[in-house]
Amino acid sequence: MEVLRSYRRVLQAQRRLFQHDQKALTAAQIETRLKYKASKNETDENKVNELLETAKHVAIYIDKHVVQAITTGAEDQFRTEIKIRDTTHREKTFDPDKPLIFEEANEAVSDKKKCCST
DSSP, X not given: OHHHHHXXXXXXXXXXXXXXXXXXXXXHHHHHHHHHHHTTTOOOHHHHHHHHHHHHHHHHHHHHHOOEEEEESOGGGOEEEEEOOTTSOOOTTOOTTSOEEEEXXXXXXEHHHHOOOO
């Protein structure tokens, strides 16, 4: 039962992260399924506990430290938006009201310098 719970926890974290990207979500789900299937016959209790702990940390890491960047706009004026969720860990210097915009050679600039929309 605990294995199923950990599996669901990882899948839920992936759904939250990739909610607007079905291709990435499907790839993540397939990878997770393969990892769990590869360990389904594990009988060593210590190894099972280690795998469960790893799955727990993976779900937490996805929720707190992974963001999805989505490229929008025309090819000559593309813009990358980073989707930050409520659960995403933020540094003290990060101001969520002033999103970073990546333009030209992946240079991070503030929205006041090159972009007028928020």
